[in-house]
Amino acid sequence: MDREGIVLDPWGTSHVKDYRRLMEQFGIEPLEGELIERLPYKHRLVRRRIIFGHRDLEMILRAIEEGEEYAVMTGIKPSGEFHLGTKLTSEEFIYFLSLSPKARGFFAIADLEAYADNKIPLEESYRIALSNLMDMLALGLDPRRVYVYRQSQEMPVMQLAFIFSRSVTYNTLEAIYGPRPFGLYLSALVQAGDILNPQLPHHGGPKPTVVPVGADQDPHIRLTRDLARKYRGEFGFVPPAATYHKLLRDLTGQEKMSKRNPMGILYLTESLESARRKVMNAFTGGRATAEEQRRLGGEPEKCVIFVELLSTHFLEDDKQLEEWYWECKSGRMLCGECKARAWELIGAWLKRHQERRAKMRDLAERLLEEKTLS
Amino acid sequence: MDREGIVLDPWGTSHVKDYRRLMEQFGIEPLEGELIERLPYKHRLVRRRIIFGHRDLEMILRAIEEGEEYAVMTGIKPSGEFHLGTKLTSEEFIYFLSLSPKARGFFAIADLEAYADNKIPLEESYRIALSNLMDMLALGLDPRRVYVYRQSQEMPVMQLAFIFSRSVTYNTLEAIYGPRPFGLYLSALVQAGDILNPQLPHHGGPKPTVVPVGADQDPHIRLTRDLARKYRGEFGFVPPAATYHKLLRDLTGQEKMSKRNPMGILYLTESLESARRKVMNAFTGGRATAEEQRRLGGEPEKCVIFVELLSTHFLEDDKQLEEWYWECKSGRMLCGECKARAWELIGAWLKRHQERRAKMRDLAERLLEEKTLS
Numbered sequence A, B: 001m002d003r004e005g006i007v008l009d010p011w012g013t014s015h016v017k018d019y020r021r022l023m024e025q026f027g028i029e030p031l032e033g034e035l036i037e038r039l040p041y042k043h044r045l046v047r048r049r050i051i052f053g054h055r056d057l058e059m060i061l062r063a064i065e066e067g068e069e070y071a072v073m074t075g076i077k078p079s080g081e082f083h084l085g086t087k088l089t090s091e092e093f094i095y096f097l098s099l100s101p102k103a104r105g106f107f108a109i110a111d112l113e114a115y116a117d118n119k120i121p122l123e124e125s126y127r128i129a130l131s132n133l134m135d136m137l138a139l140g141l142d143p144r145r146v147y148v149y150r151q152s153q154e155m156p157v158m159q160l161a162f163i164f165s166r167s168v169t170y171n172t173l174e175a176i177y178g179p180r181p182f183g184l185y186l187s188a189l190v191q192a193g194d195i196l197n198p199q200l201p202h203h204g205g206p207k208p209t210v211v212p213v214g215a216d217q218d219p220h221i222r223l224t225r226d227l228a229r230k231y232r233g234e235f236g237f238v239p240p241a242a243t244y245h246k247l248l249r250d251l252t253g254q255e256k257m258s259k260r261n262p263m264g265i266l267y268l269t270e271s272l273e274s275a276r277r278k279v280m281n282a283f284t285g286g287r288a289t290a291e292e293q294r295r296l297g298g299e300p301e302k303c304v305i306f307v308e309l310l311s312t313h314f315l316e317d318d319k320q321l322e323e324w325y326w327e328c329k330s331g332r333m334l335c336g337e338c339k340a341r342a343w344e345l346i347g348a349w350l351k352r353h354q355e356r357r358a359k360m361r362d363l364a365e366r367l368l369e370e371k372t373l374s
Helices: A021-026 A032-037 A059-063 A084-098 A111-118 A121-138 A155-165 A170-177 A180-197 A214-231 A271-279 A288-295 A304-314 A319-329 A337-358 A361-370 B017-026 B033-038 B056-065 B082-098 B111-118 B122-138 B155-165 B168-175 B182-199 B215-230 B271-278 B289-297 B305-314 B318-329 B335-358 B360-371
Strands: A053-055 A069-077 A103-111 A145-149 A209-215 A242-243 B051-055 B070-076 B103-109 B144-150 B210-213 B240-247
Touching: A021 A053, A021 A209, A021 A214, A021 A271, A032 A059, A032 B122, A032 B305, A053 A214, A053 A271, A069 A084, A069 A180, A084 A103, A084 A121, A084 A209, A084 A242, A084 A304, A111 A121, A111 A145, A111 A180, A111 B155, A121 A145, A121 A361, A121 B155, A155 A180, A155 A242, A155 B111, A155 B155, A155 B182, A170 A180, A170 A214, A180 A209, A180 B155, A180 B182, A209 A214, A214 A242, A242 A361, A271 A337, A304 A319, A304 A337, A319 A337, A319 B082, A361 B082, B017 B051, B017 B182, B017 B215, B017 B335, B033 B056, B051 B215, B056 B070, B056 B240, B070 B082, B082 B103, B082 B240, B103 B122, B103 B182, B111 B122, B111 B182, B111 B305, B122 B144, B122 B335, B122 B360, B144 B360, B155 B182, B168 B182, B168 B215, B182 B215, B210 B215, B215 B240, B271 B335, B318 B335
Parallel strands: A069 A103, A069 A209, A103 A145, A209 A242, B070 B103, B070 B210, B103 B144, B210 B240
Antiparallel strands: A053 A242, B051 B240
16 A cells, blocks of 8 residues: 555445545545536535535536536445435435536446345345435436436446456555455446446447545545546546545434444434434534533534534525524524424425425336436 | 465466366366266267266256256357367257257357457457357257357346355455456356356256366366355255366367467368368377388377367267277378378368358347247
């Protein structure tokens, strides 16, 4: 390792916090200034720097400005219902699709991975993916602008992974991912295949592509960009652009979400009662006593309610968010009141989302069956 | 390596000659005695011990005797026209299919491998496979008994390779194959997928399977048998049986056939004129001078004409073969006469084969398109 020991881990054992160092070491550019100005619409995740960095976003901005086609790519391993983490990536996906009428979405459902790693049968993956897709449609995904596919049905992706396997070496894979079992390296090649799939002939050939990801997914992006360059002569690939969002804590303040800690995860399909209980028990920036908090003020920067729930997810209005911050910081508003107010927003959002998604079943089924409705 | 340095190499740099040691070290059983007796028909390759060993052939004999279904599996990488090497495997495939009306053939065309390794486009693979299939049909393949598929079209095989990748370790792969690039290990898993494909639900589930191979292919068989055991719980796999043939020299006496030495390879589609020239130039067991050969006799054991061409391929009659041996050994027949007589047999065979195969184009096309005509 010549990178001072920082190996980002997309499979979840490391946790990245030092984004500046990350950007310097791996060449992720900050998303700021002129680039943000050129975005036709500034999503709250952009305004609040939750999307903090990018690679080659310039290329996508040019495509938007010149009315040229580009692809937005994302994927899920269908292992459970959508939660705040998958909501985040979905919103980014939908956002980049909304920026131009020439954008085309590609949504990969990694059912083979779910089977190989979690023993989830392909039919069960189908059921889960259907539910996930209902959420994405409720979040605003335009079904006429997206190509939805299951890994188990998309042979060209497997073909690409197979081709890539011939030129990639252990050394490359180990330098990017650290020492890993054989199967995870293969998954990495399949994911590279997924990311480049929009550029294959059956999807109209090479085009700018952007992949919104969490900071921990950068190894996949780097590998894919290397492979895109290596196979440029053969396929004409354009190395994919990417945007990076910060990694968020779970509701209990843990760095990494885990199903073993269900109180940490807010599912989009959760009952309001259960959701309310989780919000009310979330980790806050409160002080030891009410007296102390009135005197010193709260610590909203540390607070899951403020950072993860309000700022990242549920409070759109920047001015209101700032007021909220100062009400806490000044000690005027204590945690009990804050949580009650936060729940009003969150509960209302969840209720409306669940009503919307309930109407999306038929559409999601058609999309899964037909892959595209355009 | 705990096997005293013997790592068989299915990708072609080692050459196995010491079959006894091979059998002892890796547990290949000799094909002899009672087992041969139980074969309903004794092919010349069996009678002459060119097929010298097996694993679990007992299981196939039982299926034959009890009228139970079994699979015969083979595959090719479509990289060129059929030659004597591919003729050998094809004949074995057809032979094991002929032993019972309940046998079903599976023929894999590794077009993805041909693309990844030899840059042969998939359409070109199709054209080559079509030509290869015409040869197999001319050699006697019953088109109603075989399922023919291209790797690029058979997603379940890729799925299996993907699943296997999760449980197989570097150590296992390195112990079997020696240190190898990542891509070749992946190919090995895909081949294991091909060999177990007949046992997947879409082909009717678990069944005895036999794979006729050259001795150098045993690593694939061992890996596949290990994987079959490992996934028995999940898929019900029966570890596949295999038969092994000796590795033959090319016409010029080289241990390993290579396209860089075209005089060494006799193609089944070759013009009679060109074929005749190659036979006439083949490596023989002749002595330095005619005088010496009359005095000492020839060395048919060393002779490509005798061992590879007559014994392995073109002289069916055992009694004639023995007479031929002694005519040479005694010094009565010199190489010129021998070659002329051999060419009569070979030329006649080639002519008849080429007439037959020319009539097989439509059938081969249907088989490639429809995969099965049963």
